[in-house]
Structure formats: structure tokens, C-alpha cells
Amino acid sequence: MSTLPLFASQPSPLHAAYACDPAQTLGRRFPEVDAPTRTAFQRDRDRIVHSTAFRRLVYKTQVFLNHEGDLFRTRMTHSLEVAQLARSIARSLGLNEDLVEAIALAHDLGHTPFGHAGQDALHECTAAYGGFEHNLQSLRVVDHLEQRYPMFDGLNLCFETREGILKHCSRRNAEQLNASEPPTKANVALRFLEHTQPSLEAQLCNLADEIAYNAHDIDDGVRSGLLAMDQLEAVPLFDSFRRETLQEHPHLLPVAQHRRLLYETIRRMLSAQVYDVIATTRASLKTSSPQSADEARQMPAQVQFSPAMAANSLALKTFLLHQLYRHPQVMQMTGHAKQVVTDLFNAYMADPAQMPRGFALRAQVRPGNGHETAEVAVVVADFIAGMTDRFAAKEHERLTGLRLLA
Ligand code: MG
Numbered sequence: 546m547s548t549l550p551l552f553a554s555q556p557s558p559l560h561a562a563y564a565c566d567p568a569q570t571l572g573r574r575f576p577e578v579d580a581p582t583r584t585a586f587q588r589d590r591d592r593i594v595h596s597t598a599f600r601r602l603v604y605k606t607q608v609f610l611n612h613e614g615d616l617f618r619t620r621m622t623h624s625l626e627v628a629q630l631a632r633s634i635a636r637s638l639g640l641n642e643d644l645v646e647a648i649a650l651a652h653d654l655g656h657t658p659f660g661h662a663g664q665d666a667l668h669e670c671t672a673a674y675g676g677f678e679h680n681l682q683s684l685r686v687v688d689h690l691e692q693r694y695p696m697f698d699g700l701n702l703c704f705e706t707r708e709g710i711l712k713h714c715s716r717r718n719a720e721q722l723n724a725s726e727p728p729t730k731a732n733v734a735l736r737f738l739e740h741t742q743p744s745l746e747a748q749l750c751n752l753a754d755e756i757a758y759n760a761h762d763i764d765d766g767v768r769s770g771l772l773a774m775d776q777l778e779a780v781p782l783f784d785s786f787r788r789e790t791l792q793e794h795p796h797l798l799p800v801a802q803h804r805r806l807l808y809e810t811i812r813r814m815l816s817a818q819v820y821d822v823i824a825t826t827r828a829s830l831k832t833s834s835p836q837s838a839d840e841a842r843q844m845p846a847q848v849q850f851s852p853a854m855a856a857n858s859l860a861l862k863t864f865l866l867h868q869l870y871r872h873p874q875v876m877q878m879t880g881h882a883k884q885v886v887t888d889l890f891n892a893y894m895a896d897p898a899q900m901p902r903g904f905a906l907r908a909q910v911r912p913g914n915g916h917e918t919a920e921v922a923v924v925v926a927d928f929i930a931g932m933t934d935r936f937a938a939k940e941h942e943r944l945t946g947l948r949l950l951a
Pocket of ligand 1: 653
């Protein structure tokens, strides 16, 4: 007889009324017995950490391709940083920390290899069949593609976690998804058709994602040599904290100390954004006063930056777009990455038997319904999207004889 405490169904007293409560979850697609020692959201987080797609994030590009250096962020370290920021803000706002952690760790599971270059290429390849969208793919991973449980496909996560993972969704995709979702509130497509908000936890993860990449892309950009410290002086948010840091620590002025100056500036910038979100959201929640997670979903977005910080964040994003993401050196690599993905797509479409057995079997679609090519394209996109950078490069070399990414 187990003596473990049964707290899976008890709400935590630390959570506010507007937080998602694991005891009140809208449930899983396939009913399961509660775990004896973990809440439903803790269990989701654990399922994500143990998934194959999560482990692959370590070999997937964030901005710099995986083979370009060992010290740059990968999708894995990015996801961990998002989880850290989201947890810390959630605690301060009385939101459910386990849920934000689960959403943050899963939010990029559907990303292709080679970052946005890979996603753009796969989207172009599949345009005739509805296109490729990484948010929807993240949901496909946790709903269908992970195969590790005896009685269902996917990880069978709670509605609240799935809701947070599906950050964006086109109307067309939402209508399609709606057909396979339950006709209840536990339908992740519904809010894109009714234009309501997701839970506060989901809203928070969205913002934590932005805070994380704005900060770590500066760090990686400088580390790579593609961004110079003096270029960053054009970014008001960065520059104000750089000046503040130098005022307090003038010994960081010489170039030899610039690494410390960079870290301290980024640290202050991160803190300022976190405190801004907490203060702005608190004020907003105080006025709107939602009495439940569901009431908060019916309100305009509550988790946000102040207008001044939103403008600062936008300026930083714009700077990174022009100076880093579109840097000629980054563009050259993304050009190669796009070719790898496009060549792979064409090769598997021409001969699906080149894929591993499970995918090749799925690609043997029943003839006669007129959608055969589209159905094969979905299987090929699933296979390519799941690849790590180096596996994609190796497969490309095997199939084409070309070595584009060393
Ligand atoms: Mg992200």
C-alpha cells in the first residue's frame, strides 16, 4: 500500500483565481487515471521532457546553424531559457508554474532543422497542399507523431498545455483542426474561430519567448562576431543599460572587459523586461479582475509589456532582423539550408521508400481519393520537420551526393 500523499487533485494555494488549476483541467483527449504524486500539468511537463522531439531540440538551429559553433543557443537551450523566464514571472503573478514550464518546453517542438530557413523552405515545398506552420507542427508532435504509449498516439497532454502550444493558427488550419477536435470547450481550434485569448499561462509563454530570444540573440550575435558592441548603441533599450552599467562599473570600459559589459547589460535588460511585464500585467489584472482562468480567456490579452517597453522591444527586434538575421553571412547559410530542405522534400516525394519504414508505410496512401499527393506530402513534411540539422545534412548528402553544410 502506497503512503505517498495524494495531492494530484488539490489546487495549490499559491495560485490566483485566474490561474489554470490542474484539478479543473478540461482534460486529455484519451481519459487517464490521475497520477498519485503529480498534478496533471506536472505530468505533461514530464512527458514533454521524456519525448524524442524534445531531445532532438539540442541539435536544432535557433539562429546559428548547429555546426557553426558549440556555444550558440540551440532550440533546446532557448526553450530552457523561455521556461526559466516564464516560471519566474508566473510565480510572481500567481499563475501555474508547471503549466508555463510545460508550454515553454514544448513550444518549439515542431520546428524544422535550420531554424526559420528550414521552415520557410518546407512551407514553400508544401504550399500546394496547405503549407507548413511550425506551431501547428508542435501540436502534431504532441498529438500524433510521438509514439510511445500503448493505447494512443502522441503524449495525450491536457487541453491547457495543447492550447498554449498552438500559439498561432491560420483560419484555414483552424477550420481543418476544428473538425477533429471535441465539440466541447476542450477544443484548441475554437479560439482562432471565436477570436478569444488563450489562458494567461499561454499568453505569458508567448511573451517570455520574445524576451528570451531578444536577449540571447544579442549575446550570440556578438559572440559570432556578426554584431559589434558599438552597433548595439543604436538600440535604446540596450544602450540605456550599457550606460548604467558603465556608470556603476567604469572598469568595464576597455575592450578586454566587453564580455562582462555585454552580460551585465543583457542581465539588466532582461530584468527590466520581466519587471515591466509583472507590473503591467498586475495592474491590468487588478482592473479586469478575472475570477477564473476561463473568464481571463474572454478578456483582451492581459499579459503584456507597458507601451514604452513594447516599443523598446520592437526596436530591438527590428535591429536584430536587419543586422543579424539578414546578415550576409547568415543569409548564405540559410540559402544552403533551404536548398537542403527543398532537395530532401523532392527526393522523398519522388521515392517515399527512401524514408525509414514507418514513414514509408504511412506514405503508401490508398489510391483513388484524388488527394494522394497531398497525403504523401504531409508524411514527408512530418519526417523532414523532425530531423536535426546534422541528420538533414547527412541525408541530403546520401541522396544528392552534395555536401552543402559541412
Ligand atoms: Mg521560441
